[in-house]
Amino acid sequence: MFNEYLSVKWYGVEDMNLLYFASEVICTWIEYIRLYSPRTPESQIHPRKQEWVTSIDETADPDPVSGVQPTTRRLVDKSDTSKVDLAAIESSPAEYEQWEEMQPGFMDADYVEIVLHEGGCLYIPIGWWHNVRGLRTGISVNFQWGERTCENRMCQN
Structure with missing residues (x-):
């Protein structure tokens, strides 16, 4: 089933942050993950x-x-990456109006939060935007299947 995959190793420091999307499995140290549904409009994610x-x-x-x-x-x-700087938003939450002006709608986008612990794995389906932040220095391994083409945020393998 998963004949072709790309294995990505992340050597992350604490608080490393990135908002992107792909179909993958994350095997990790302790990480905080936000998942944004494929139903979230592109106008809120700002790819x-x-x-x-x-x-x-x-x-x-x-x-x-x-x-x-x-x-x-x-x-x-x-x-497959967003213009939104989630680390900056999280470090200055009192500036809601400024962030809303820079990335309209993002502050109101629905998401699911997960904390993935040592040895944990998470499958992220195609089309789900996700933000991953390391809560400790560590190594994560991501497996991405197939060749991705992204058009109008709908990825195809």
Whole structure:
């Protein structure tokens, strides 16, 4: 059934935070997880789009005069991550109006909270946005099945 999967190891420090979505199983140390239903409108989650990323071109030779390594730009699909900075929101909850102005509707999005303890596993179905925050320094292993394509927040394997 799960012939093809991607195993991702997270070496996380306490309070590491990211809001994204994928179909996966998380096996972990102690982590706080928020799950947002696929029914949550995109207008509340604020997914990123494609973004330009600049990186050093390691295949090219450095400039002979300056010794500077050339860079390359490429367009990266970031639609599986949100623009929302949940760590900033949690550290300044009194600024509700400011967050609501920056990410309209997110503060009112429904979610389910889970604390996953050592050795615990959680299956997250396709389409569920989730925020994971390490409550202790540790290692997590995520397994993601199949190749994902995300269009209008509906992922397909």
